[in-house]
Amino acid sequence: MSAYQDPLLPFQYRNVAEITKLRALQWRRFKQLLRTVLSSNRFYRNKYKKAGITSADDVRNWNDYKDLPYVTKQELTLDQREHPPLGTNLTVPLRHYTFLKTTSGTSGNPLTVPYSDRDLMAAGEDAVGIFLKNDPRFPPGTRVMLLHPPGAYTYAAENPRRNGLVVIPPDARSDAELLKRIIDMKIEIINAYFSRIVSLTQTAQSLGLDMKKRSRVRILMGGGEYVNPNIRKWVSAFWGAKYYLVTVSTELRSFGMDCANASSPHLIEKPCLMEIVDPATGISSPKGELIATPLWRLDFPLIRYRTGDYVEMMAKQCQCDNIYPRIRNGVLGRIDGSLRIRAVSYYPAELLDPISHFPDATRYQFVVTKERGLDQVGILLELPLKSARKDSLASIRRAYTNFLGFQPKVQLVPPNTFPFEPGKRRYIFDLRPMNNQLKPLSPSWLLVTSYALKYDIMKLLFKYLFFFSRHAKT
Numbered sequence: 522m523s524a525y526q527d528p529l530l531p532f533q534y535r536n537v538a539e540i541t542k543l544r545a546l547q548w549r550r551f552k553q554l555l556r557t558v559l560s561s562n563r564f565y566r567n568k569y570k571k572a573g574i575t576s577a578d579d580v581r582n583w584n585d586y587k588d589l590p591y592v593t594k595q596e597l598t599l600d601q602r603e604h605p606p607l608g609t610n611l612t613v614p615l616r617h618y619t620f621l622k623t624t625s626g627t628s629g630n631p632l633t634v635p636y637s638d639r640d641l642m643a644a645g646e647d648a649v650g651i652f653l654k655n656d657p658r659f660p661p662g663t664r665v666m667l668l669h670p671p672g673a674y675t676y677a678a679e680n681p682r683r684n685g686l687v688v689i690p691p692d693a694r695s696d697a698e699l700l701k702r703i704i705d706m707k708i709e710i711i712n713a714y715f716s717r718i719v720s721l722t723q724t725a726q727s728l729g730l731d732m733k734k735r736s737r738v739r740i741l742m743g744g745g746e747y748v749n750p751n752i753r754k755w756v757s758a759f760w761g762a763k764y765y766l767v768t769v770s771t772e773l774r775s776f777g778m779d780c781a782n783a784s785s786p787h788l789i790e791k792p793c794l795m796e797i798v799d800p801a802t803g804i805s806s807p808k809g810e811l812i813a814t815p816l817w818r819l820d821f822p823l824i825r826y827r828t829g830d831y832v833e834m835m836a837k838q839c840q841c842d843n844i845y846p847r848i849r850n851g852v853l854g855r856i857d858g859s860l861r862i863r864a865v866s867y868y869p870a871e872l873l874d875p876i877s878h879f880p881d882a883t884r885y886q887f888v889v890t891k892e893r894g895l896d897q898v899g900i901l902l903e904l905p906l907k908s909a910r911k912d913s914l915a916s917i918r919r920a921y922t923n924f925l926g927f928q929p930k931v932q933l934v935p936p937n938t939f940p941f942e943p944g945k946r947r948y949i950f951d952l953r954p955m956n957n958q959l960k961p962l963s964p965s966w967l968l969v970t971s972y973a974l975k976y977d978i979m980k981l982l983f984k985y986l987f988f989f990s991r992h993a994k995t
């Protein structure tokens with residue numbers, strides 16, 4: 522008997538009987554989805570017609586499935602622009618879409634993901650829903666607080682509510698007030714973006730609040746961005762709570778989740794077909810872009826959807842009962858090179874747009890760093906001596922505070938700090954760990970820019986001259 526070869530992921534599943542059963546179940550659900558879609562969804566009918574598929578019978582097995590053309594976000598965005606308001610990827614009439622969620626990406630053309638009541642009711646089918654439903658530690662009445670932004674809040678609340686949990690909104694004007702509310706309302710689970718939990722923890726620490734003793738929080742969960750394992754340990758220890766890393770997107774909802782004894786999430790495959798492909802070759806690979814088909818999404822279907830998320834599958838089986846593979850540290854970044862800063866994706870050109878409105882600011886560098894788990898943006902700026910430097914500095918700071926939703930560090934550097942290399946200039950340096958999408962100009966520039974964020978101008982000048990003289994010697 523030959524070894525089991527999985528049709529979707531290059532993973533050695535431990536329990537072959539179980540995964541075979543799951544794939545059979547998924548296949549039945551997928552065929553049902555395909556039949557539904559081909560009967561009334563104009564977007565897929567047109568798309569698949571071009572590929573020679575007019576009936577669900579044309580897709581006979583997993584190999585046929587893997588020949589289906591990908592669906593991209595750009596394609597869906599374009600379709601929505603050409604056919605407003607929601608495009609043609611609709612399985613039921615427009616009036617059935619009762620909740621509209623827009624992707625966080627600020628690429629100028631965000632994608633609206635409409636929910637019919639049927640799709641919204643399938644909330645329990647994502648990773649968090651399955652986690653809450655199956656764990657005996659969370660009986661009805663368990664108290665959960667969600668710290669998501671308003672758009673995500675509405676549907677994030679569906680899961681726990683449907684499972685009988687009590688959902689308590691933050692309703693606080695400051696973090697200090699919020700921490701008090703967490704204690705008073707006897708919150709047991711907090712679900713939020715990682716950076717939100719980190720900033721809340723920093724506030725608690727600065728206020729001298731011992732959340733481990735004073736609060737009843739046992740579980741912290743969330744993701745939505747790169748999670749630094751060391752910061753995560755610190756946060757867990759501070760709250761005396763296990764931190765569950767969740768991988769999440771507007772299109773798939775939560776699709777990966779930690780188990781009790783691992784710190785890299787399992788891909789929760791039951792409600793979603795998943796593949797990982799090398800984006801350059803399209804060949805199945807343990808490292809690459811996640812391709813997904815959520816089986817529960819019938820009315821805004823995503824079939825072989827290119828998520829744009831870069832993941833790395835771990836070869837080693839987890840010790841827990843969970844059969845699914847794990848992805849190292851969750852989603853590692855975006856395939857297309859956009860930057861994810863505090864859970865929001867920015868393309869480099871967008872990040873540079875506000876500063877382009879200040880004609881005096883022509884030489885600058887942006888440095889994205891991570892400090893105690895929080896993304897920070899530093900702007901190093903040269904301004905001509907004649908300009909109203911203080912006013913310009915304050916205006917730029919204000920413009921970016923509005924744009925980013927938090928205050929960046931804006932700092933003046935001496936004239937001619939940045940070399941002029943026409944056609945070769947780089948403006949953004951991402952110095953966060955695990956991020957190799959944008960490489961700095963040279964190692965000495967990397968050091969100069971990162972020092973500049975930490976020290977005042979005199980120290981910066983000193984370092985700059987020091988490097989210059991050292992390089993001159995060698």
Ligand SMILES: [Zn+2]
Pocket residue numbers: 779780781782783787839840841842843
């Ligand atoms: Zn596990």
